[in-house]
Amino acid sequence: MRWTVTGALAVAQLTAREALRGRLWLPVVGAALIMAVVALRLDGVDAEARRKLSVALVVGSAGFIAHLLAVLVAAQGVRRDLEGRMALLLFAKPLPRFGYLLGRWLGGMAAVGAALAALAGIGLGIIAWRSDLPVSRSAIPADAWWRLTAAGAAEPIAAGQDLVQVSGAAGNGVRLRFGAMPDGDGEILLRAAVLGTEAAPVTQCAVRIDALDASGGARPLALAAGSPYGQASGDRPGVAVLRDHGEERRELDTDYVRVRVDAAARAADGSLTIRVTRLDSAAALRFAVADGALIAVESGGFALNLARATLAMLAAAAPLVAWTLVCACVSNLGVALLGGLTLLFTGSALPVLAETLAHEEAAAPLRRIFSVLSWIVPDFDRHHLAARLAATRAVEWAAVGDAALYYGAYAALFLGLAWWALATREVA
Amino acid sequence: MPDDAVLRTVALTKVYADFWGRPRVKALDRLDLDVRPGEVFGLLGPNGSGKSTTIKLLLGLIRASAGDAFVFGRDPGDRSVKRRIGYLPEETYLHRFLDAEETLRFYARLFALDRATTARRVGELIELVGLGHARKRRLGEYSKGMARRLGLAQALINDPDLVILDEPTSGLDPIGSAEVKDLIVALKRRGKTVLLCSHLLADVEDVCDRLAILHQGVLRSIGRVDELLVASDRHVVELTSPTPEVLAAVRAAAGASLVGTSHPRERLESHFRRIVAAASPPSEPRP
Numbered sequence: 113m114r115w116t117v118t119g120a121l122a123v124a125q126l127t128a129r130e131a132l133r134g135r136l137w138l139p140v141v142g143a144a145l146i147m148a149v150v151a152l153r154l155d156g157v158d159a160e161a162r163r164k165l166s167v168a169l170v171v172g173s174a175g176f177i178a179h180l181l182a183v184l185v186a187a188q189g190v191r192r193d194l195e196g197r198m199a200l201l202l203f204a205k206p207l208p209r210f211g212y213l214l215g216r217w218l219g220g221m222a223a224v225g226a227a228l229a230a231l232a233g234i235g236l237g238i239i240a241w242r243s244d245l246p247v248s249r250s251a252i253p254a255d256a257w258w259r260l261t262a263a264g265a266a267e268p269i270a271a272g273q274d275l276v277q278v279s280g281a282a283g284n285g286v287r288l289r290f291g292a293m294p295d296g297d298g299e300i301l302l303r304a305a306v307l308g309t310e311a312a313p314v315t316q317c318a319v320r321i322d323a324l325d326a327s328g329g330a331r332p333l334a335l336a337a338g339s340p341y342g343q344a345s346g347d348r349p350g351v352a353v354l355r356d357h358g359e360e361r362r363e364l365d366t367d368y369v370r371v372r373v374d375a376a377a378r379a380a381d382g383s384l385t386i387r388v389t390r391l392d393s394a395a396a397l398r399f400a401v402a403d404g405a406l407i408a409v410e411s412g413g414f415a416l417n418l419a420r421a422t423l424a425m426l427a428a429a430a431p432l433v434a435w436t437l438v439c440a441c442v443s444n445l446g447v448a449l450l451g452g453l454t455l456l457f458t459g460s461a462l463p464v465l466a467e468t469l470a471h472e473e474a475a476a477p478l479r480r481i482f483s484v485l486s487w488i489v490p491d492f493d494r495h496h497l498a499a500r501l502a503a504t505r506a507v508e509w510a511a512v513g514d515a516a517l518y519y520g521a522y523a524a525l526f527l528g529l530a531w532w533a534l535a536t537r538e539v540a
Numbered sequence: 541m542p543d544d545a546v547l548r549t550v551a552l553t554k555v556y557a558d559f560w561g562r563p564r565v566k567a568l569d570r571l572d573l574d575v576r577p578g579e580v581f582g583l584l585g586p587n588g589s590g591k592s593t594t595i596k597l598l599l600g601l602i603r604a605s606a607g608d609a610f611v612f613g614r615d616p617g618d619r620s621v622k623r624r625i626g627y628l629p630e631e632t633y634l635h636r637f638l639d640a641e642e643t644l645r646f647y648a649r650l651f652a653l654d655r656a657t658t659a660r661r662v663g664e665l666i667e668l669v670g671l672g673h674a675r676k677r678r679l680g681e682y683s684k685g686m687a688r689r690l691g692l693a694q695a696l697i698n699d700p701d702l703v704i705l706d707e708p709t710s711g712l713d714p715i716g717s718a719e720v721k722d723l724i725v726a727l728k729r730r731g732k733t734v735l736l737c738s739h740l741l742a743d744v745e746d747v748c749d750r751l752a753i754l755h756q757g758v759l760r761s762i763g764r765v766d767e768l769l770v771a772s773d774r775h776v777v778e779l780t781s782p783t784p785e786v787l788a789a790v791r792a793a794a795g796a797s798l799v800g801t802s803h804p805r806e807r808l809e810s811h812f813r814r815i816v817a818a819a820s821p822p823s824e825p826r827p
Contacts, residue, residue, distance in 0.1 A: 114652070115619055115652070118649065118650070118652045119649075119650055121649070122646055122649035122650055125646075126635065126638075126646055129637065129638070129642075130635070130637055133637040134637065196633060197629070197631070197633040198633045198634065198635060200596075200601060200629050200633055201627065201629060201633050201634070201647075201694070202650070203599075203600075203601055204599045204600075204601065204622065204625065204627040205622060205647065205650040205651065206619040206620075206622040206623045206650065206651065206652075207650045208619070538601065538602040538603065539596070539601040539602065540556075540596060540601070540602055
């Protein structure tokens with residue numbers, strides 16, 4: 113163990129030096145320049161769009177360049193040692209082969225981390241230069257949902273059910289409960305798909321939103337100032353208009369009705385129960401259980417959220433470095449680069465592939481192949497970091513932890529494979 | 541074979557296989573060898589004779605197809621064994637983006653040397669190999685000879701008990717070559733064991749105690765240099781100030797002025813050529 117750690121640290125330092133002196137920082141400089149030039153060209157759009165584009169540009173570019181760098185650093189280091197026969201010297205020393213691989217992996221991660229930190233820092237400056245730094249908010253989903261009939265009967269929504277749809281005569285709706293509201297005043301965010309019929313298409317539906325107390329008493333809730341849509345219908349208290357913004361749009365600032373909740377609306381245990389009642393019989397409402405109703409709370413400054421996103425991106429580089437090490441141990445530089453990039457692009461395309469297969473109702477064998485693929489290949493867009501930050505949604509520590517576990521498991525598996533490949537290889 | 545041998549091989553065989561595992565080349569065939577503590581042992585052979593394969597087997601870099609290899613009585617892959625070995629490969633394979641000090645510090649870390657020892661050894665070895673003036677220069681800017689000197693320094697960073705030198709004078713000028721020979725003699729004086737592979741037969745003859753000649757993967761000759769090079773079927777008669785008459789008499793029979801007789805000693809080069817020629821298949825007759 114001691115030899116593994118000692119050797120790994122020495123090789124990690126060697127890898128970081130190699131990346132620095134091999135001018136692998138040039139792509140980072142190039143990406144920073146491209147970010148600055150593109151940001152300069154964002155004058156033709158309004159401030160809101162400019163902010164979103166700047167954030168998406170910075171986070172997207174940083175992630176892409178860092179992941180490319182991960183493949184380059186890992187492939188180049190190992191292939192240089194094997195093809196340049198430095199491995200003869202290295203493995204004649206008391207350096208365990210796993211220690212060597214661990215060092216290459218750690219050094220690659222250090223290089224990627226440095227690149228990400230540099231790009232995030234430069235990107236933060238670019239965003240601040242082109243627009244105000246946005247305030248990121250965490251969104252907490254409702255704990256429990258019920259479908260309500262017009263007569264007031266409540267049917268709980270089973271766990272695992274993704275959507276809740278209410279239609280038919282007006283007066284029915286949904287009830288939902290948030291287990292723990294944050295202290296002080298807050299906001300509830302609501303969004304739903306508004307469905308009509310082909311004969312009578314509709315895009316909006318009036319609803320009444322009430323807070324319910326323990327005895328079942330209802331108190332109408334008012335819209336928050338600045339709620340982007342859902343203006344109160346006439347002077348009826350608690351009445352808002354839900355408008356259809358399309359299934360894909362989920363930005364907290366623009367695609368949700370924002371309802372103000374004061375401390376008095378909360379129950380003694382800190383929970384909050386609200387009721388949404390349909391007022392239009394012509395429109396059906398379809399809520400997504402995962403994010404149809406959210407509590408939005410401010411979650412640190414943008415810089416902190418960007419830092420957390422950077423950590424999650426760094427975690428995503430872990431399996432890339434490890435997989436490229438596998439490829440570098442079994443074949444030449446070209447194959448190692450191709451292998452690493454294939455994993456990167458396949459893993460980045462997984463969500464699109466899944467959507468396409470679902471949309472096209474693909475044949476069973478194809479779906480099975482995709483199912484296997486989604487197990488083998490890590491999803492590099494698992495946390496939608498660029499989209500989240502651009503939509504002012506926070507990147508919580510939980511996401512960083514999830515990224516570390518998810519990508520860490522793949523990295524451990526790939527490192528094991530790389531070790532097997534190197535341990536069985538003769539250094540001739 | 542002595543139990544205290546630093547290096548020992550028993551019927552060591554290596555067959556290189558292709559991708560599908562089919563035997564391709566028999567690089568080493570049942571090699572029996574032992575190298576004793578404190579001796580300088582020469583391993584000779586033409587290109588492709590199995591010298592480098594033997595070294596790689598002794599360093600645990602490749603696996604034997606049959607037979608056994610022991611270094612300090614243990615498996616060559618054992619880390620406690622590798623801690624005691626210094627190795628200079630036939631070409632200098634070092635990282636070109638490091639300078640001399642960084643290179644030696646890197647290899648010192650692989651041996652887990654502490655900071656003080658590392659600093660001392662790095663300073664000593666850079667001076668020993670005459671690279672004091674270029675210690676901060678990147679290896680990419682080194683000449684072949686300078687890189688060779690640094691390679692030699694890295695082989696000694698852990699103060700090894702066994703030093704394996706594969707063509708140590710390759711790329712060195714005559715002065716550098718002489719310094720390397722002096723260094724080998726100095727290592728021997730300090731009780732180190734040296735395994736030396738070289739094509740420069742005069743170098744081997746000068747510094748080696750024993751040598752082995754490999755050809756086509758087979759051990760053709762092994763023994764003390766003195767014993768191998770002596771021509772036992774002939775005698776040298778050495779006289780002091782012989783008169784023509786005495787010389788004439790000696791031609792008939794040895795006389796009173798005879799101070800001693802010995803077998804003549806051939807040069808290693810002619811011995812080597814003879815061994816290799818005897819082991820090689822006869823060439824096709826020309827039409």
